[in-house]
Amino acid sequence: MTFDTRRDDYLSALGLTDWQYRADGPLAGPTASAPEPEPEPEAPQAPADRAHEAPREAPIIEAASPSVTEMPEPAVQDDAPSTPQSVSVADGDDSPAGLDWDELEAYLARQDHRGATRPVFGIGARDADVLIVGEAPGANEDAQGVPFVGRAGKLLDRMLAAIDCSRATNVYITNICKFRPPDNRDPTPDEVAADWPILERQIDLMAPRLVVAVGRVAAQTLLDCQTPLGKLRGQLHRYPRRDLDVLVTYHPAFLLRSPQQKSKAWADLKMIARHIRAFDQ
Numbered sequence: 001m002t003f004d005t006r007r008d009d010y011l012s013a014l015g016l017t018d019w020q021y022r023a024d025g026p027l028a029g030p031t032a033s034a035p036e037p038e039p040e041p042e043a044p045q046a047p048a049d050r051a052h053e054a055p056r057e058a059p060i061i062e063a064a065s066p067s068v069t070e071m072p073e074p075a076v077q078d079d080a081p082s083t084p085q086s087v088s089v090a091d092g093d094d095s096p097a098g099l100d101w102d103e104l105e106a107y108l109a110r111q112d113h114r115g116a117t118r119p120v121f122g123i124g125a126r127d128a129d130v131l132i133v134g135e136a137p138g139a140n141e142d143a144q145g146v147p148f149v150g151r152a153g154k155l156l157d158r159m160l161a162a163i164d165c166s167r168a169t170n171v172y173i174t175n176i177c178k179f180r181p182p183d184n185r186d187p188t189p190d191e192v193a194a195d196w197p198i199l200e201r202q203i204d205l206m207a208p209r210l211v212v213a214v215g216r217v218a219a220q221t222l223l224d225c226q227t228p229l230g231k232l233r234g235q236l237h238r239y240p241r242r243d244l245d246v247l248v249t250y251h252p253a254f255l256l257r258s259p260q261q262k263s264k265a266w267a268d269l270k271m272i273a274r275h276i277r278a279f280d281q
Contacts, residue, residue: 096201101126104201114179114191118145122174122202124167129279130272131208132156132173133199134251135217136187142180147173148252155252156214159265163273172206174199176221186217203242210275211244215251222246233268236275247272 096107108119120137123146132148140150148156157167165171177187178195203211213219216229223232224240229248237246249268250261 124172
């Protein structure tokens with residue numbers, strides 16, 4: 001039996017009939033020098049100590065996926081609604097603090113009108129020592145945008161003139177609320193709260209030496225009390241949280257309905273005049 005016959009018998013017994021042996025291996029025989037077919041390249045094997053690990057994922061090529069900053073921005077539609085250029089919370093402009101007179105008036109104009117035609121900011125001498133504060137605009141004020149017009153406004157002007165005061169020279173006039181309440185009703189606490197920062201900023205800018213509260217609503221709101229107007233009259237009060245004097249008198253609209261109370265209003269005016277004269281002493 002030749003070497004090749006024995007080799008074939010051994011391989012058949014092992015089930016390796018197509019075995020390809022190495023020319024320099026232990027089964028090499030007389031034909032071992034015959035050239036072998038070139039083997040196909042094999043895939044690289046993992047090292048023996050890492051053969052149990054899961055195959056590694058292909059590396060991520062960063063250039064294939066643009067970063068967040070490189071992503072193109074969506075195109076803006078020409079008919080998309082634009083953001084109003086008004087007060088911005090992010091810019092810290094959500095309150096009137098720090099605004100000057102003109103900025104404050106423009107700020108008020110951007111607020112919710114609450115059904116009113118227009119805001120009623122105020123009128124008079126912005127550097128005056130005396131600030132007159134009423135409750136809220138009426139129909140005439142809403143139509144003109146000026147506080148205390150119509151019959152009540154004319155009566156107030158005559159009352160002030162009696163003590164040498166005028167909205168044109170030495171008095172500034174405004175209201176607790178800057179928008180007319182429906183049907184001329186009293187302003188609600190929410191309406192007062194909405195406009196209160198405007199009034200406070202007006203006081204900051206003006207720095208008056210005396211506030212005259214005209215009418216029950218104005219007096220009770222400014223003094224943060226529920227005391228009847230009749231008990232608030234005739235005495236000097238202090239504005240809460242401010243070093244500021246407050247005097248109280250009747251609203252001119254009330255005096256038009258109750259002319260018998262004009263003598264009391266005259267007493268109030270004389271007290272206001274004495275207080276103003278004391279500024280120069």
